[in-house]
Amino acid sequence: MTSPKNRPRWTDIFIERPVVAAVFCLALLLVGIRSAIHLPVISFPVIESSSIAISTVYPGASAETVQGFVTEPIERVASSVPGLDYVESITTAGVSSVTLWLQLNQDTTKVLAELSTRLSQIRFELPEGTEDPAIEISRADTPYASFYLGVKIPPTRTYSEVTDIIQRTILPRLSAVPNVQRVVNYGLPQAMRIWLDPWRMAALNVDTDDIQLTLRRNNVIGTFGQAESGSQRINLQTNSEARSPEDFANMLIRQENGTEIRLGDVASVEVGTMEVSRMARSNQDQVVFIPVYPEPGTSEIAVGNLLYESVDEINSTLPPDLQLTIPFDNSRYMRDAVSEIFLTLGETVLLVGLVVVALMGSVRSAFVPLLTIPISILGTAAAMSAMGFSLNLLTILAIVLSVGLVVDDAIVVVENVARNLREGMSRRDAALASSRRLLSPIIAMTITLGVVYAPIGFLAGLSGVLFREFAFTLAVAVLISGFVAMTLSPIMSAWVCPDRGHETRITRWVNRWFETISTRYGRLIDFSLRWRLQLIAAGGFFTLLIVPLYLFSLQELAPVEDQSAINLVVDAAPESTIEETLQGFTEAVDILLKRPETSYIWQTLGPSGGYGGHEFVPPDERTLSTHSLLPTIRSDLAALPSVRAFPATTPALPTAGQFDVEVVITSSDSTLEMRPYALDMIEQAQASGLFLYVDTSLRLDLLSVEYRLDKDRLADLGMSLNDVTSQMSLFVSEGYVTRYDERGRAYRVIPMLKRNLKRSPETLLDTPITLPSGDQVPFGAFATLERNTTARALTRFQQKGSFKLFGGVIPGYTKEQALSEIERIAQDTLPPGYVLDYTGESREIRREGNTMVGVLGASLIMVFLVLALQFDSFRDPLIILLGSAPLALFAAMVITFTGFTTINIYSQVGLITLVGLISKNAILIVDFANQAQMDGLSKVAAIKAASMNRLRPVLMTTGATVFGHFPLVLVTGAGAEARNSIGFILVIGMFIGTLFTLVLLPAIYSLLASDHHVTSQTDPTHGSIATSDRPTR
Secondary structure, three states, X not given: OOOHHHOXXXXXXXXXXXXXXXXXXXXXXXXXXXXXXXXXXXXXOOOOOEEEEEEEEOOOOOHHHHHHHHHHHHHHHHOOOOOEEEEEEEEEOOEEEEEEEEOOOOOHHHHHHHHHHHHHHOHXXXXXXOOOOEEEEEEXXXXXXXXXXXXXXOOOOXXXXXXXXXXXXXXXXXXXXXXXXXXXXXXOOEEEEEEEOHHHHHHOOOOHHHHHHHHHHOOOOOEEEEEEOOOOEXXXXXXXXXXXXXXXXXXXXEEEOOEEEEHHHHEEEEEEEOOOOOEEEEOOEEEEEEEEEEOOOOOHHHHHHHHHHHHHHHHOOOOOOOOEEEEEEOHHHHHHHHHXXXXXXXXXXXHHHHHHHHHHOOHHHHXXXXXXXXXXXHHHHHHHHHHXXXXXXXXXXXXHHHHHHHHHHHHHHHXXXXXHHHOOOOHHHHHHHXXXXXXXXXXXXXXXXXXXXXXXXXXXXXXXXXXXXXXXXXXXXXXXXXXXXXHHHHHXXXXXXXXXXXXXXXXXXXXXXXHHHHHHHHHXXXXXXXXXXXXXXXXXXXXXXXHHHHHOOOEOOOOOOOOOEEEEEEEEOOOOOHHHHHHXXXXXXXXXXXXXXXXXXXXXXXXXXXXEEEEEOOHHHOOOOHHHHHHXXXXXXXXXXXXXXEEEEOOOOOOOOOOOEEEEEEOOOOHHHHHHHHHHHHHHHHHOOOEEEEEEOOOOXXXXXXXXXXXXXXXXXXXXXXXXXXXXXXXXXXXXOEEEEEOOEEEEEEEEEOHHHHOOHHHHOOOEEEOOOOOEEEHHXXXXXEEEEEOXXXXXXXXXXXXXXXXXXXXXXXXXXXXXXXXXXXXXXXXXXXXXXXXXXXXXXXXXXXXXXXXXXXXXXXXXXXXXXXXXXXXXXXXXXXXXXXXXHHHHHHHHHOOOOOEOHHHHHHHHHHXXXXXXXXXXXXXXXXXXXXXXXXXXXXHHHHHHHOHXXXXXXXXXXXXXXXXXXXXXXXXXXXXXXXXXXXXXXXXXXXXXXXXXXHHHHHHHOOEOOOEEEEOOOOOOEEEEOOOEO
């Protein structure tokens, strides 16, 4: 009679011909090594999500005018672009900024083409004088540049001079660096400034139309065509272009009665810059920043290495007083994080090796499971390369986790082979028997752990995009390890394990120790079977506790990570000049530089505020985390009189937004009507004790001046409104009339009043205006000045008026808690018609916060279905899951409830992994129990024999998992918080869950399992009695 466990299997070929398995694994190693070398190293998986910013300048127009005539038409056509998540706009005097946030995995090229077409269709709707809309695309995974290079401006050079050197010398060389997508010059280009004297113009009877006409007709590209002869062709051109201040000053306006009036008679001309509306600094030095954006999906570390080489080469060619530096390098954190993860990987491999050696009692026996680690990891690298994946913080974390997983199947095999050898089998027979006997449970365990991640692959949101590569990496590593365990491990185990009578003294001691443990465990099984109903009831009670433990655990999208930097958003008074704001930044930097943790501070600023980064020394060189430093820094900067600073940590995941909490409230009311509700919500939020600061974008503190025109008086003078606005616009706004060429580059020509003539609104009332009759009257003859306080900016969200609330959370509280408090306040405060929505990280928290809970449920269902197919039964999968998963999840929830970690996207992935891991132990025991029944044992005797027989591999695999993941619990440094979170869940959940499984599973099996007895029939081929392992229902 042939027992089912001894039937020939397809894996027999690897026992009979072990070279086949060896060659396959060797090939996998070689391909994996090559693939691993060429895998790009980036922070996060490439996210196909973008924002499109449309900036349109309407010089001289008020915010209300810009919103009505520029922002609204652009919003209207932009809102119908396919793939749009939401659209928001900010309108200030003279500038419209409309931002489209696209849904994930949208084809940006198609969206941009559609948007460009629609913008071209409404170009005629935009007022005359409006500049063409400028479109800029940013990626969600790299909303800012990965590198910011800088050139310090020496006292002997001007801003525009350094900008020009960067544009001509530095940018072309940086753009040529491999895998660099875009390089931007943040300097201010030079411009030809035509400083008009209105009284000289009035005296010489020159109006603004004369100025514009003179500049345009005397600065043209003079090309005539070509002259041809029989032997040559010559291009013909004239020197009709103005290139220098003298050329512009000598432009003839007109000639009357033998008198020539030139531009220099009514204006002073100089080479200057466009209006200084922004400034960049590193510490207290003024610099010009050069953002560098790598190609999506390329290695930031590799690009960074090339940039450092290029910087050294460029510096050797720059003038002695200029030096190119790299103040901000995003790959530094990535380098630290990758270094920390690889250190953790080494520690994991070492601990797993020690555990396997200790539990096997033999270094030679431990070699088999340890060999699975490089084969599985490098094989996974080959699969990642084939799929176009990258080495990023998540896939590397998956590789670290896989070390504790891939050895499990091999441990089961080597333990079984060693047992067979101790029973007197030959090496070949021991390998063959183990291969046949373990084929079914190994397939079940491998597929179970593989399919547990399958639901993640179907997620459409940020969680799916981020963790798809993570899940694929872990699943492939487990599948490869399962294949190695079924092919190479049996015969290798037979080669290296000592046969009976040749064990070392340590091996014999370990074997005796496990036999003692197994005997004592047998008595525990007897207790479990005797009190099975009571134990199952207790298990059900603990299972029910999972729900309240989950609900009362702190929740967040991702744990706050110490990235050795915080962001600083700085707000200045609305009427501040850039010089006043600069003074506020100087005072703030002085305060921050005194802190011993400070490395350096970079800043970009404009008249009304700015943005900066406070970089710290590495974590091992300071006692406090960046998150813990926030209250102190906020307190230090609160004393500044001229600016307000809002410090915030960098989001742990690639999401938009600058603050911990960002919500937007939309309404059809005016800004004046919305403001009381905004202030009320701020007051309540600050009183809640959760926020370091709370503020709003709705600020009615901008002093604006409106000139009230007397239309009757204008009519008497024969003037139209267009005549007045066109003249005053030329005098006051930064609009350019034409361009000029200098060494192959085009620069703007900007005529406007001399600076001292427009220092105050009252001064402009004296500006002469030319009437249609040619007479001159002061602007104040038909205009009166009226001062108002208006909003700094007009904001809209989804084409409705809106205001934002943003805040920083006090350390010790989560963003989820703070966001829930804002939602409660909004519900109690806002009247009907006001709608709360989300932006930034808050939008992802509400959209992604509980996504993984559904994934966990889907994973349990998929595991159940796969096991049902494998066992050809619905009872056995139920026994496996009930006997392992609930109490393991209970143990993990205790960890989150007690505050060791939070419910976040990483810990939830840990819960999913835990389900697959803990199920493997139950699969092994249930499969052996079913086989014991088929061998003639009763159900109770079978589960006791299987549990005792499989105790050693269960403890060994659990030990490998627990100790293999234990470094994740203790790790510090870059990216440690995410690894701590998933490490706590796996270590504690696996340890406690295994203890519960060993006690509770026998009780559940004895109560729910089918009777698996052998039915006999005659084999028609051999005439012998064959057996069927199909259970009787």
